[in-house]
Amino acid sequence: xxxxxxxxxxxxxxxxxxxxxxxxxxxxxxxxxxxxxxxxxxxxxxxxxxxxxxxxxxxxxxxxxxxxxxxxxxxxxxxxxxxxxxxxxxxxxxxxxxxxxxxxxxxxxxxxxxxxxxxxxxxxxxxxxxxxxxxxxxxxxxxxxxxxxxxxxxxxxxxxxxxxxxxxxxxxxxxxxxxxxxxxxxxxxxxxxxxxxxxxxxxxxxxxxxxxxxxxxxxxxxxxxxxxxxxxxxxxxxxxxxxxxxxxxxxxxxxxxxxxxxxxxxxxxxxxxxxxxxxxx
Amino acid sequence: xxxxxxxxxxxxxxxxxxxxxxxxxxxxxxxxxxxxxxxxxxxxxxxxxxxxxxxxxxxxxxxxxxxxxxxxxxxxxxxxxxxxxxxxxxxxxxxxxxxxxxxxxxxxxxxxxxxxxxxxxxxxxxxxxxxxxxxxxxxxxxxxxxxxxxxxxxxxxxxxxxxxxxxxxxxxxxxxxxxxxxxxxx
Numbered sequence: 001x002x003x004x005x006x007x008x009x010x011x012x013x014x015x016x017x018x019x020x021x022x023x024x025x026x027x028x029x030x031x032x033x034x035x036x037x038x039x040x041x042x043x044x045x046x047x048x049x050x051x052x053x054x055x056x057x058x059x060x061x062x063x064x065x066x067x068x069x070x071x072x073x074x075x076x077x078x079x080x081x082x083x084x085x086x087x088x089x090x091x092x093x094x095x096x097x098x099x100x101x102x103x104x105x106x107x108x109x110x111x112x113x114x115x116x117x118x119x120x121x122x123x124x125x126x127x128x129x130x131x132x133x134x135x136x137x138x139x140x141x142x143x144x145x146x147x148x149x150x151x152x153x154x155x156x157x158x159x160x161x162x163x164x165x166x167x168x169x170x171x172x173x174x175x176x177x178x179x180x181x182x183x184x185x186x187x188x189x190x191x192x193x194x195x196x197x198x199x200x201x202x203x204x205x206x207x208x209x210x211x212x213x214x215x216x217x218x219x220x221x222x223x224x225x226x227x228x229x230x231x232x233x234x235x236x237x238x239x240x241x242x243x244x245x246x247x248x249x250x251x252x253x254x255x256x257x258x259x260x261x262x263x264x265x266x267x268x269x270x271x272x273x274x275x276x277x278x279x280x281x
Numbered sequence: 282x283x284x285x286x287x288x289x290x291x292x293x294x295x296x297x298x299x300x301x302x303x304x305x306x307x308x309x310x311x312x313x314x315x316x317x318x319x320x321x322x323x324x325x326x327x328x329x330x331x332x333x334x335x336x337x338x339x340x341x342x343x344x345x346x347x348x349x350x351x352x353x354x355x356x357x358x359x360x361x362x363x364x365x366x367x368x369x370x371x372x373x374x375x376x377x378x379x380x381x382x383x384x385x386x387x388x389x390x391x392x393x394x395x396x397x398x399x400x401x402x403x404x405x406x407x408x409x410x411x412x413x414x415x416x417x418x419x420x421x422x423x424x425x426x427x428x429x430x431x432x433x434x435x436x437x438x439x440x441x442x443x444x445x446x447x448x449x450x451x452x453x454x455x456x457x458x459x460x461x462x463x464x465x466x467x
Contacts, residue, residue: 009410012448014437038451040408045356046400048375050382054463058404061459105462107455155358156369165362191321191357195400198419199392201429203325236433266440268433 002032003075003122004066006085008228009041010078015228017263021248022077022119024257028135031127034071036062042081045195056098057105059088063116064108073115075122077248079227082118083152086159089116118153120170120226120247121162129177137256139179143278145250146220147171147182148211150230151191165189171224171247178254185218187211192233201237208237216242221274224250235268243271253280292340299337303376309366310334316360316370326350327389330360330370333377346381350374352390395423405460408450412443 011019026033039062048055062085066074076082091098092110099110123132149168157165166189172182190211193204212234215223222243225231234244249263253275264272275281300307310331317329327349328336336345345351354374361369381388388394396419403415416434420427427434437443450456 009448013412013444014442016442040450040452040456041404041410043404044400044410046397047404048356049378049397050394050401051463052375052379054401054460057459057463061455105459151357151359155362156371157362189359191355191359193321194355194357195396196322196353196355196393198416198427198430199390199396199425200325201427203322205429207321232437236430266442268436268440 001030001127002034002072003117003126004069004071004073005033005035006039006042006062006066006074006076006081007035008076008078008081009044010228014232015078015246017266018077018228018231018246018248020259021246021252021257021263024259025248025251025255028252028255028257029127029131033075034069036065036069036071036074039065042078042084044080044084048084048087053101053105055084056088056091056102059085060092060102060106060108060110063088063092063110063114064106066116067108067111067114073117073122073126075117075119077119077226079118079150079152079225080229082116083155083160085116086161090159118160118162118226120153120174123251124170124174129173132174132251132255133177136178136254138254138280140175140250140254141179141278141280143180143250143274143280144219144221145175145180145182145245146185146215146218146223147175147188147247148215148223148225148230148234149188150225150227151189151194152227154189171226174247175224175250178250180250180254183215183218183220185214185220187214192230193237194229194233197229197233197237204233205237208233209239212238212240212242216240221278222271238269241269243267243269243274245271286339291338293338295340295342295345296337299373299376299380302380303373305368305370305373305376306366307334307337307368307373310338310368311366313365315363315365316368319359319363321357321359322353322355326353330354330374334368334370334373343386345377346384346386347389349389351377351381352388352393392419392423392425395419398422403447405456407447408453408456409448411447413445414447 043058
């Protein structure tokens, strides 16, 4: 089995451990990820805030690269990148005038057969939880995890077409299959504040504070997420020391892959204490 | 469409223009306030999302364009997901920001605007976002010293998460062309 892979800009920077753990986990699952050639930024929040056309053309260039690679569906780890690629795909698929304009600017012909999938969707619905479970060497021993989806994975549901927008279950099901115990809580799709963290950190501190304290109140020992910006905000803007994992890191623990030390040292809140006390390190 | 109020006729040209450009049917709004109830940044806005929709219906172009509300929207899409009339306020806010800048209105939230611009410039330079140069541009232009972010930022840098050198695409010319076309056609 193989997939095209769009790492996104933060793969080399602020979410380094997301990319590293993704590669190790996929190696263990025996699934190939083929990085698309010369990919560019998905456009992120800034471009659609000021320039709609640019916010569609930047992801479209990546879609064109994935088409030419012919390496299977495009797997996208970062929830933000995923949502912007899907937003462009929606215009390419459903708005003829929009498609022609984008095709002309980017210089390609859109092929609707290319699928764009969030990494968690790839794991649940293409690889399958049975296969993941077969590879589990170190079950997570009932580790209490709050699964945090944030905005971009599930909204807008017509665009992302992934899971329930108010009470999604994908990450919860995955965590259960690894032997963890996902907690029930009400803040799994609340916004972390996104890039307001740069201009209004105090506002984001309040937003993150609510999310983290609610996870703790629900009995969670840690939070898991699939978005680089969410992970950074949740780690950087909280005071209670709750570890924030990428979901691929917890998969890596359960599958007992190599080089995990290289992920833990990237965290602002070290998860090692929790892993040790849970018998996972 | 003509609306009568005690003050006389309302000019609906702004409403028509925003509806056409955003593709959102704002006339359908019946002020149920679901958007504002679920909006995580509404407490920090001068006008709430439902107010903005009503103000557009009432033709209040200047007040809308100069509001802080259009800048505080972080496009979390909670409003658009829950709206019973399927109005996507995130897309509306994007449209309003873009129109406000084109029409030369002053950005009420200058720093949010400068941050978005710094990000776009960073992508325009090398095809990929680069935190260090982006943040430097933002700090210089806004004179925001980012006191709350500086310490964790330095730690992230020491952890190798803010590389000094940017990762660049080979097809810089392609990126340049996309930027030129997307800016020229506006």
